[in-house]
Amino acid sequence: MAGAGSSARTGVPARHLPNQLNDSNPASHDEATRLRKLLALCSHLSALAAQDADLDAVARVLAGGIGTSVAILDRELDLLASAGIAEPDGVMGQLREHAGAAAVDRVLLAVSHHRRALTVPGLTGSERSVAVAPVSVGQEFAGYLLTRSSRNAELSEDMRLLGTEHAAMVCGILLARDLVIAAAGGRARQELVDGLLAAGGREDGEVERWAQHLGLDAGKEHYVLSVSLARPRGGGLDAIESLLARLARDAVVTSRTDEVVAIVPVSSGSVAHPEQARALGRACAAAVTEHHLGIAAIGLGRPTGTAAGISRSYTEARRALAVSERMGEFGGVTVFADLGIHRLLVRIPDIADLRSFAGEVLGELLDEDNAGGAEYLSTLSVYFQENSSPRRTAQRLHVHPNTVSYRIRRIEEITGLSFGLHRDRLMAEVAVEILAALRSRP
Incomplete structure (x- = not known):
C-alpha cells in the first residue's frame, strides 16, 4: 500500500486541493481548470439525485466527467450498473487480475467496514489504479462504486477519488428512493389484497x-x-x-x-x-x-x-x-x-355440543363399542357411504352380507332408530359424521 496523500494508495484518501488558484504559474491555472471541472461534475451528479434518474445515469455521467470506466456493484458484488467497460459482467475478475485477489479483497473489506473510499494500485507501476467508494443507504452498507483511472485523464487521482465518493453518495440517495417507492408500492399492494379478501361479496x-x-x-x-x-x-x-x-x-x-x-x-x-x-x-x-x-x-x-x-x-x-x-x-x-x-x-362454537348430539342419537351403541363388542359404528358408517347396500358394505368390510344385515338390525334395536324413516336415518348419519370428524369413541 502507498502512503496517504499519494496518487495510488490503499489508505485514507488525501484531500489536498490547490490553495493558490490565482497564482500566475501555468500549473496553478491547470489545477484551477481541473477543479472547476470537478465542481461541475459534482453539480451534475447532485442534480441526478433530484431527478428521476437511475444508477446507469450516474455511471454514464461519472465516466464522461472523469474519462474513466465505472462499475456499480451491490454488497454481494453483483453488477448493478456500468459505463465504459467492454465486459461489465467480468468486472471483478478483471479487477482481481489487475491488482491481485488478496489486495482487492482487503480493500473491499476495509471500504465496507470503514465507509471510506480507497484506491487499489495495479500490480505494476504501469497499471492504472482503481478507486473504490462505499455506497450506503442510511446506516446500511449497500455496495461499491469502482472507477479505473485513465492514462489521459485530466483530473488528478485525488480529484477522481473525490468525484467517485460523491457519485457513490448519489447512488445511495437513488437506492434509498427506490426502497421508499418499493415500500409504498408494497403497502398499496397489501391494501388492495386486504380489500379483496374483506370485500364480503360487494358487487361494484x-x-x-x-x-x-x-x-x-x-x-x-x-x-x-x-x-x-x-x-x-x-x-x-x-x-x-x-x-x-x-x-x-x-x-x-x-x-x-x-x-x-x-x-x-x-x-x-x-x-x-x-x-x-x-x-x-x-x-x-x-x-x-x-x-x-x-x-x-x-x-x-x-x-x-x-x-x-x-x-x-x-x-x-x-x-x-x-x-x-x-x-x-x-x-x-x-x-x-x-x-x-x-x-x-365447524360453525357450531362448542365441540361438546356436537359430541352431546351424537351421544343422544346413538345412545347405548357407543357403550357397546367401548365395551369391545361388534364394530357397530364402523359398519354403520360404511353402510351409509354405500347407500344402505348390505352387499357393498360387506365387500368393504370383508364380511358376509348377512352379518351386515344382522348388525344393522342390532343397531336399530340398541338405538331405537328405524333407518327406514328419513328423520332417524338423517340424525344417525350426522351423528356418525361428527364422531368420524372428532376421531373419537366416547
Missing part, C-alpha cells in the same frame, strides 16, 4: 378495479389458498411467501399477521379444480417441511369467476383451516369443497 366496480390493479386476469377463475403455521419459527411466514410465489408464479401472494394468502388462477388443462388446488397445497406443504419452517396447515377455497367472489373463496379457505384445527388434525391440506356437512358442523 371498485372491487373489480382492485383486482385489475393487482394484475388478476378477469378472464380466469381464481381461488384462495391460506397457509397457517403451528409453532412457527422466525421468518417462517416470509419464507413461505417466497416458496409459494415460486410454486405459483401467476398467483398474488402476500403475508398477513398469522397466515400467507395466495390468490391463484385456475389453469386451463386436463386437471380441474379442486385437484389443481390440492396439488399446489401438497407441494407447498412439502416445501415447508423440506425447509424446516414448522407444521403447515393449508386451506383451499372454491374457485370464483368474479373479483367479488374472492372474498367468499378466502372465507372458505379459512373455514377449511378451522375444520382441521377444530377436529384435532392441524396440518396437511384441507379443501373446502371436500368438507361436506363439516362446513356446517
